[in-house]
Amino acid sequence: MDLIVKVENLWFSYKSGKFVLKNINVSFDGVSTAIVGQNGAAKTTFVKILKGLLKPTMGDVWINGVNTKETTVAQLAKVVGLVFQDPSEQIFKSKVIDEVMFGPLNIFRDKQYSYQMAIEALKLVGLDGKVNEHPYDLTLSERKLLCIASVLAMDPKVVIFDEPTIAQDRYHIKKIGELVLELEKNGKTVIAITHDMDFVFDYFKRTLVLHRGNLLVDGKTDEILQREDVLKAAGLDTPYIFKISSSVGTVISKLFPI
Amino acid sequence: MGSTEKIKIESLTYAYPFSDKNALENISFSIMPGECVGIIGRNGAGKSTLCLALTGLVPKFFKGRYSGKVLLDGEDVRQISYEKLVTKIGLVLQNPFSQITGARITVYEEVAFGLENLGIPRDEIKQRVEAVLKALDLWEKRDENPFELSGGQLQKLAIASVLVLQPEVLVLDEPTSQLDSGGTKEVFEIISQMKSQGITIVLVEHKYEMLVEYVDKIIFLQEGKMIAFDEAEKIFSLPEIDEYMVGEPIYTKLCKKLNLKNSRGYYPVKFSEAVGILREARCGSDR
Ligand SMILES: Nc1ncnc2c1ncn2[C@@H]1O[C@H](COP(=O)(O)OP(=O)(O)OP(=O)(O)O)[C@@H](O)[C@H]1O
Ligand SMILES: Nc1ncnc2c1ncn2[C@@H]1O[C@H](COP(=O)(O)OP(=O)(O)O)[C@@H](O)[C@H]1O
Ligand SMILES: [Mg+2]
Ligand SMILES: [Mg+2]
Numbered sequence: 001m002d003l004i005v006k007v008e009n010l011w012f013s014y015k016s017g018k019f020v021l022k023n024i025n026v027s028f029d030g031v032s033t034a035i036v037g038q039n040g041a042a043k044t045t046f047v048k049i050l051k052g053l054l055k056p057t058m059g060d061v062w063i064n065g066v067n068t069k070e071t072t073v074a075q076l077a078k079v080v081g082l083v084f085q086d087p088s089e090q091i092f093k094s095k096v097i098d099e100v101m102f103g104p105l106n107i108f109r110d111k112q113y114s115y116q117m118a119i120e121a122l123k124l125v126g127l128d129g130k131v132n133e134h135p136y137d138l139t140l141s142e143r144k145l146l147c148i149a150s151v152l153a154m155d156p157k158v159v160i161f162d163e164p165t166i167a168q169d170r171y172h173i174k175k176i177g178e179l180v181l182e183l184e185k186n187g188k189t190v191i192a193i194t195h196d197m198d199f200v201f202d203y204f205k206r207t208l209v210l211h212r213g214n215l216l217v218d219g220k221t222d223e224i225l226q227r228e229d230v231l232k233a234a235g236l237d238t239p240y241i242f243k244i245s246s247s248v249g250t251v252i253s254k255l256f257p258i
Numbered sequence: 259m260g261s262t263e264k265i266k267i268e269s270l271t272y273a274y275p276f277s278d279k280n281a282l283e284n285i286s287f288s289i290m291p292g293e294c295v296g297i298i299g300r301n302g303a304g305k306s307t308l309c310l311a312l313t314g315l316v317p318k319f320f321k322g323r324y325s326g327k328v329l330l331d332g333e334d335v336r337q338i339s340y341e342k343l344v345t346k347i348g349l350v351l352q353n354p355f356s357q358i359t360g361a362r363i364t365v366y367e368e369v370a371f372g373l374e375n376l377g378i379p380r381d382e383i384k385q386r387v388e389a390v391l392k393a394l395d396l397w398e399k400r401d402e403n404p405f406e407l408s409g410g411q412l413q414k415l416a417i418a419s420v421l422v423l424q425p426e427v428l429v430l431d432e433p434t435s436q437l438d439s440g441g442t443k444e445v446f447e448i449i450s451q452m453k454s455q456g457i458t459i460v461l462v463e464h465k466y467e468m469l470v471e472y473v474d475k476i477i478f479l480q481e482g483k484m485i486a487f488d489e490a491e492k493i494f495s496l497p498e499i500d501e502y503m504v505g506e507p508i509y510t511k512l513c514k515k516l517n518l519k520n521s522r523g524y525y526p527v528k529f530s531e532a533v534g535i536l537r538e539a540r541c542g543s544d545r
Contacts, residue, residue: 014406038438039410085409085436086355137274140352141301163409166435167352169300169464170505195410195438198508237439240467240508244529248536 003027004189005050005158010059012045020045022213032180032190034200034221037210038235043193044085046210047160052076063158078107081151085162087143096146097131103154121153124179141167159183161192165199177203197239201225209234263288264427264458265312270326272307272316281307283482294449294459296469298504299479305462306352308479309431312460313349314338330427344376348425350417352432357416358404366391366400369418390422393448410436417445427458434465446472466507470527478504491524512536
């Protein structure tokens with residue numbers, strides 16, 4: 001599979017002298033990838049760079065073979081969609097349907113088609129009953145789902161979620177997980193930041209661990225989540241499902257395959 | 259018992275302005291001083307609205323249709339003055355971005371802001387702000403601008419700015435949603451310290467595995483109605499609980515699939531108890 005996202009020798013600082021990302025080399029293809037790491041590890045910073053919202057201080061990012069330094073955020077938006085950690089950074093229209101149609105209108109320039117895309121995306125997240133509401137009358141969980149819909153409506157090749165499960169109940173966490181699997185099946189490159197290790201275990205084949213701006217490990221989720229030394233060094237926990245099987249013994253997997 | 263409840267809600271019904279749907283419907287319950295109570299429920303169940311009602315923001319700030327009563331120490335929240343209310347009850351909002359006043363330039367000043375408003379002596383302010391920032395591992399961020407924090411750091415700042423006020427009742431609406439495992443443990447550690455100091459705590463939390471270890475009881479909301487107010491193991495053993503699709507702690511789910519109950523006849527909700535029961539079942543099946 002093509003390396004649709006490629007990051008080379010990436011360094012980034014908000015303020016001169018203090019690098020929050022240090023020499024990151026990584027690429028992404030069609031395998032869904034979870035990014036985990038402590039608060040302040042620079043996960044959000046990293047995905048904002050992939051989206052072209054922040055420019056590398058040093059190093060390069062290529063999206064679909066194009067260097068992000070040589071293109072515009074508007075051009076990149078056709079390929080890379082980002083669901084923001086904080087919905088208020090993303091939402092700016094005063095009606096749900098307008099919010100979701102905004103991206104598609106810019107890309108497809110066709111009102112009818114954009115409307116269709118928007119409605120389908122809203123259906124996927126279960127918000128099609130709220131098309132005429134003001135986003136600020138929605139609860140936080142709904143605003144987060146609205147942001148997901150806005151990204152899906154643009155049908156980007158790369159879909160990035162910054163903490164998609166914030167404020168979601170267990171039912172919706174599962175829904176979002178299933179959405180990740182579906183997107184992956186449809187050939188999208190999915191990247192998601194999360195603190196929920198069971199969510200990582202259930203839905204992502206690959207995991208990256210960021211620790212204080214360094215890429216600590218990159219590999220198969222099943223293997224990385226077993227490596228307690230790595231997780232501990234990065235200040236992370238193992239999934240509950242592992243905790244319980246190691247406390248009870250092997251029988252869990254015998255009685256109840258996990 | 260009558261007059262000793264810390265919080266008493268009587269037939270509270272509330273709808274947001276221009277909404278024909280009740281966000282809360284006929285809610286009644288009492289919480290005793292020093293109790294720690296969890297609130298669970300699906301998206302839109304009314305958890306945040308209940309938090310706003312407990313602190314009087316519903317209906318003082320959010321108008322709408324309101325009937326029934328919320329009593330704090332026997333007094334209607336609508337009648338309590340602002341100055342008195344802030345020392346009585348503190349609310350950590352679900353969205354930390356809404357909590358930050360932005361009136362101050364640094365993390366430290368943001369946390370000190372509320373205390374300055376209360377006219378607390380400078381030395382005491384210093385000592386309280388420092389203690390809170392250290393407990394939440396934010397001390398190193400004290401000179402930074404709140405708007406340059408990561409999402410999780412901002413959520414901790416929102417918690418700090420309420421904790422520092424040392425209210426008698428602490429209401430936290432999904433306080434750990436953006437925190438890493440270390441931060442989540444810090445917050446629960448603080449909650450358990452507060453509880454041992456006799457502070458009354460109400461906590462909305464989807465991380466059931468953590469929640470059940472700390473709460474005395476759980477309020478279970480569904481579409482604005484209170485389905486149950488009971489101990490965690492009773493809530494998660496309700497025969498109809500699956501239909502509500504709220505989920506359960508991961509090990510409770512496991513025990514349910516294997517039909518393993520504790521000596522009281524409920525599915526175990528706490529980690530150590532679930533492990534014990536699963537181990538026993540394993541020995542049984544090995545034999
Ligand atoms: N606009 C900004 N200006 C200056 N520093 C910033 C800015 N945004 C973030 N930072 C700093 O950069 C570091 C990384 O922040 P980032 O938001 O990328 O972390 P994160 O891994 O997403 O954390 P979280 O899990 O809490 O969301 C943090 O130390 C943060 O304080
Ligand atoms: N500011 C608001 N204006 C109008 N309706 C609202 C507002 N906030 C919440 N609601 C509605 O009230 C109900 C309960 O919401 P909320 O208390 O936020 O639920 P929860 O916290 O359980 O997710 C939902 O139907 C929601 O759409
Ligand atoms: Mg972040
Ligand atoms: Mg809520």
